[in-house]
Amino acid sequence: MTSPLNYLMCAPDHYDVDYVINPWMEGNVHKSSRDRAVEQWQKLYGVLKNLVNVELVTPEKGWPDMVFTANAGLVLGDKAVLSRFLHKERQGEEPYFKAWFESKGFTVYELPKDLPFEGAGDALFDRNGGWLWAGYGFRSELDAHPYLAKWLDVEVLSLRLIDNRFYHLDTCFCPLTGGYLLYYPPAFDSYSNRLIEMRVPVEKRIVIEEADAVNFACNAVNVDRHVVMNKISDRLKQQITNCGFNVIETPLTEFLKAGGAAKCLTLRTVEVPVGESVAVAEPSGVEARIVELTGHLLDSGIINRALDLVTDNGGSFQVLEFNLGEQRQSTSLARIRISAPSHDLMETIMGELIEIGAVLQDRDTCAANLEPVLQDGVAPDDFYVTTIYPTDACVDGEWIRCANQRMDAAIAISPDGKTATCKLLRDLVVGDRVVVGYDGVRTVRKPEARENSKKEEFSFMGAGVSSERRVELVVEQIAWELRQIRDRGGKLVVSCGPVVVHTGGAPHLAYLIREGYVQSMLGGNAIAVHDMEQACMGTSLGVDLKRGISVKGGHRHHLKVINSVRRYGNIHNAVKAGFVKTGVMYECVTNNIPFVLAGSIRDDGPLPDTVMDLLEAQRLYSEQIRGADMILMLSSMLHSIGVGNMTPAGVKMVCVDINPAVVTKLSDRGSVESVGVVTDVGLFLSLLVQQLKKLDSPVAIAA
Numbered sequence: 012m013t014s015p016l017n018y019l020m021c022a023p024d025h026y027d028v029d030y031v032i033n034p035w036m037e038g039n040v041h042k043s044s045r046d047r048a049v050e051q052w053q054k055l056y057g058v059l060k061n062l063v064n065v066e067l068v069t070p071e072k073g074w075p076d077m078v079f080t081a082n083a084g085l086v087l088g089d090k091a092v093l094s095r096f097l098h099k100e101r102q103g104e105e106p107y108f109k110a111w112f113e114s115k116g117f118t119v120y121e122l123p124k125d126l127p128f129e130g131a132g133d134a135l136f137d138r139n140g141g142w143l144w145a146g147y148g149f150r151s152e153l154d155a156h157p158y159l160a161k162w163l164d165v166e167v168l169s170l171r172l173i174d175n176r177f178y179h180l181d182t183c184f185c186p187l188t189g190g191y192l193l194y195y196p197p198a199f200d201s202y203s204n205r206l207i208e209m210r211v212p213v214e215k216r217i218v219i220e221e222a223d224a225v226n227f228a229c230n231a232v233n234v235d236r237h238v239v240m241n242k243i244s245d246r247l248k249q250q251i252t253n254c255g256f257n258v259i260e261t262p263l264t265e266f267l268k269a270g271g272a273a274k275c276l277t278l279r280t281v282e283v284p285v286g287e288s289v290a291v292a293e294p295s296g297v298e299a300r301i302v303e304l305t306g307h308l309l310d311s312g313i314i315n316r317a318l319d320l321v322t323d324n325g326g327s328f329q330v331l332e333f334n335l336g337e338q339r340q341s342t343s344l345a346r347i348r349i350s351a352p353s354h355d356l357m358e359t360i361m362g363e364l365i366e367i368g369a370v371l372q373d374r375d376t377c378a379a380n381l382e383p384v385l386q387d388g389v390a391p392d393d394f395y396v397t398t399i400y401p402t403d404a405c406v407d408g409e410w411i412r413c414a415n416q417r418m419d420a421a422i423a424i425s426p427d428g429k430t431a432t433c434k435l436l437r438d439l440v441v442g443d444r445v446v447v448g449y450d451g452v453r454t455v456r457k458p459e460a461r462e463n464s465k466k467e468e469f470s471f472m473g474a475g476v477s478s479e480r481r482v483e484l485v486v487e488q489i490a491w492e493l494r495q496i497r498d499r500g501g502k503l504v505v506s507c508g509p510v511v512v513h514t515g516g517a518p519h520l521a522y523l524i525r526e527g528y529v530q531s532m533l534g535g536n537a538i539a540v541h542d543m544e545q546a547c548m549g550t551s552l553g554v555d556l557k558r559g560i561s562v563k564g565g566h567r568h569h570l571k572v573i574n575s576v577r578r579y580g581n582i583h584n585a586v587k588a589g590f591v592k593t594g595v596m597y598e599c600v601t602n603n604i605p606f607v608l609a610g611s612i613r614d615d616g617p618l619p620d621t622v623m624d625l626l627e628a629q630r631l632y633s634e635q636i637r638g639a640d641m642i643l644m645l646s647s648m649l650h651s652i653g654v655g656n657m658t659p660a661g662v663k664m665v666c667v668d669i670n671p672a673v674v675t676k677l678s679d680r681g682s683v684e685s686v687g688v689v690t691d692v693g694l695f696l697s698l699l700v701q702q703l704k705k706l707d708s709p710v711a712i713a714a
C-alpha cells in the first residue's frame with residue numbers, strides 16, 4: 012500500500028446479470044461467467060491493495076449489483092450521502108450500505124424519498140479545484156444536487172448526460188490528479204460541455220474516442236499518479252502516460268456486461284475537502300420553480316412539449332400534480348416542478364414555458380419586476396421579450412392585459428401602473444418602466460375545445476403545411492372563410508410579392524379586391540411596379556404573360572411605368588388619369604382599399620408611393636394589420652416574415668409559397684391559426700377565385 016486512501020469493494024459472490032436496467036445489460040441476462048467475474052474482480056482487488064487500503068462490505072444474496080460499490084453513496088470527510096436508487100432492482104442495497112457507513116462512523120444523510128441519486132457513480136470531485144461534478148439525466152435527479160451542496164458544503168457543478176450508454180457520470184468522466192480530466196464529450200449536452208471547458212483548461216482535458224468510451228476507459232480508479240482501468244487502446248494509453256500517469260490495465264469484461272468496470276467496483280471512502288473552491292459561485296447553481304399548465308394538455312400535446320423543452324434545455328422536472336379533465340370539454344391541470352442547473356438555463360426554460368402558456372404557480376401573488384428605461388430606445392437588460400400571444404403582467408396585485416400585442420417587443424407599464432403596452436425597443440423612452448425577467452408574466456392561450464377545433468376551418472391541417480395534392484381542399488376551406496369574413500364585414504389583409512404577377516395571379520388578386528374580399532393590401536415596390544407594367548404594357552418584367560415570350564426592349568418596361576407614375580405624382584393620380592386601367596393597384600384605388608408599399612434596398616425607382624423610411628413602413632404595416640381576421644401572405648418571403656413578426660396570435664394567417672421552408676417558418680407559430688400552402692401562387696389564386704365564384708353561384712354549380 013502506497014497511499015493512506017481507503018476504498019470500499021464488495022466481492023462478486025452473488026454477482027450476475029439478473030435484469031436489465033441499463034443498455035449494457037440488454038442481451039446479457041445470465042450470460043456472465045461467475046468464475047471469470049471472480050477472477051477479474053480478484054485481479055482488480057489485488058492491484059488496488061498494492062496502492063491503497065481496501066475494505067469490504069459483505070455481499071448480500073439477491074442484490075447482484077452490490078459489487079458496484081461506487082453506487083453506495085458519496086463520501087466527504089466524515090459525511091456520507093446515501094444513494095437512493097432509481098430502480099427497485101437496486102433499492103434493496105440501500106440498508107446494507109447505510110449500515111456499513113454507520114459502522115464506520117460516518118454521519119449518513121438520506122435524501123427525500125423519490126429523489127434518486129446514485130452516489131459516487133454520479134458525483135465526482137475535481138482533484139484540483141475541490142468542487143463536485145454531479146451528473147443527472149438518467150439515474151440521478153438534478154434536484155438532488157442542492158442537497159449535496161448543502162450537506163457536504165461544496166460547490167456542485169451539474170452535468171447533463173444525454174447518451175443512455177453512459178448513464179452514470181463515472182462511465183464517461185474521470186477527474187484525475189493534478190486537475191486532469193479523462194472524458195467523452197458526446198455523452199454530455201452542449202451546456203455541460205461548455206461548463207467543463209470553462210473549468211478545465213484544454214491542456215488538462217484528455218478527450219477519448221467512442222471505441223475507448225464503450226470499453227469504459229473513463230471508468231478508471233485514480234490513485235495519485237496511477238490509473239487503473241479495463242483494457243484501452245494504445246493511443247489512449249500513450250495520451251494518458253504523456254500526462255504523467257501510470258496506466259494499469261486489468262480485464263473487467265464480465266462486469267461490462269452489467270454496465271460497470273473498475274471505478275464502479277470501488278468507492279473511495281477517504282475524501283478530504285480540497286480547501287476553498289476556485290470559483291466564488293453559489294454552492295449549487297441549481298434553481299427550481301413551480302409552474303402550472305392548464306388546457307387540453309394531452310390532446311394538444313402541450314404537456315409533452317413542455318416536458319421536452321425542459322429537458323432539451325438541460326433542466327429536469329417533476330410532475331407534482333396532474334388532474335385530467337373528466338369531461339370531454341373540461342381542461343386538465345398540471346403542476347410541475349422545474350429544476351435547471353443555472354439561472355441562465357432557468358430563464359431560457361421559463362421563457363419557452365411561458366410561451367406555451369405555463370404560469371408560475373404563485374401567479375396570484377407574484378409581481379412583475381419593473382425596471383426604468385434609462386436611455387431612449389434601450390430596454391433594461393433581461394427585459395421580457397414578448398410573443399404573439401395575449402400577455403398579462405401582474406402590477407400592484409392586478410393582472411393587466413398588454414395592448415398592441417406583438418412579438419419581439421418589451422412590456423412598458425404606464426406610470427400609474429394601470430396599463431401595459433408592447434413597445435418596440437426604438438419606441439421606449441426614458442421614464443418608461445419595463446418588465447424584466449419572467450415573474451408576474453403570463454401568456455394566455457385559448458384552450459382549444461375539441462368540438463370547436465373540429466369546426467375550425469383549417470383544423471384538419473392544424474399548423475401543418477399542405478402538400479400539392481391537398482391544395483384544392485385547402486383552397487376550398489380558405490374560400491369558405493373568405494366568404495364569411497367578407498359577409499360579416501371582417502378584415503382580410505393581403506401581403507404579396509411580384510411573383511403574383513409573374514405567375515399570372517394578378518387578375519385573380521384584382522378580382523378578390525373588386526369583389527370586396529380584401530380590406531388592405533401590403534407589399535413592396537415590385538408588386539405595384541409589375542402589376543402596373545402588366546396593366547399598361549401587357550408584360551411582366553418584359554415578358555408577355557399571355558404569349559409567354561420576352562418582348563423586345565421589354566426589360567425597360569417597368570422603368571417606363573415607374574417614370575410615368577412619378578410624372579403623375581402617385582398611383583392614385585395615375586389611376587384617376589386613366590394611365591392604369593386594370594390590375595391590382597387599379598382595383599385598390601377604385602375600391603378605396605388602402606395599400607402600403609414598403610421599400611427595400613433593391614427597389615427600382617422607387618414609385619412615389621413606396622415608403623422608403625423603413626420604420627415608418629413598419630408602423631404603417633402594423634396599423635393595417637390591426638383588427639385583421641385573416642392575413643393572406645402571397646409569395647414574398649420578405650413581406651410575409653415582416654408581417655408575421657407584427658401579427659398577434661388570434662389572426663389567421665395563410666402563407667402561400669413554393670418554398671416549403673418559407674411556409675414552415677411562417678406557419679410554425681405553434682397555433683392552429685396558421686396554415687401553410689406550398690404551391691405556385693398563380694395556381695393558388697386561380698383555384699381560389701374559381702372556388703369563390705362557385706360559392707357565389709350555387710345555381711351554376713347545380714347545373
Ligand SMILES: NC(=O)c1ccc[n+]([C@@H]2O[C@H](COP(=O)([O-])OP(=O)(O)OC[C@H]3O[C@@H](n4cnc5c(N)ncnc54)[C@H](O)[C@@H]3O)[C@@H](O)[C@H]2O)c1
Pocket residue numbers: 507508509510514534535536537538540609610611613614615616646647648649650667668669670673690691692693
Ligand atoms: N424592381 C424592383 O423594384 C423590385 C424587384 C423585385 C423585388 N423588389 C423588392 O424586393 C423585395 C423582396 O422581393 P420579393 O418579396 O419578391 O422576394 P422574396 O425573396 O422575399 O420572396 C419571394 C418568394 O416567392 C417565392 N416564390 C417564387 N416563385 C413562386 C411561385 N411560382 N409561387 C409561389 N411562390 C413563389 C419564393 O420562394 C420566395 O419565398 C420586395 O420588397 C420587393 O418589392 C423590387
Ligand SMILES: NC(=[NH2+])NCCC[C@H](N)C(=O)O
Pocket residue numbers: 032033036076079081082101131132133179181182269270271272274275
Ligand atoms: N458506478 C457505476 N457506473 N456503476 C455501475 C452500475 C451497474 C449496474 N448494473 C446498474 O445499472 O446500476
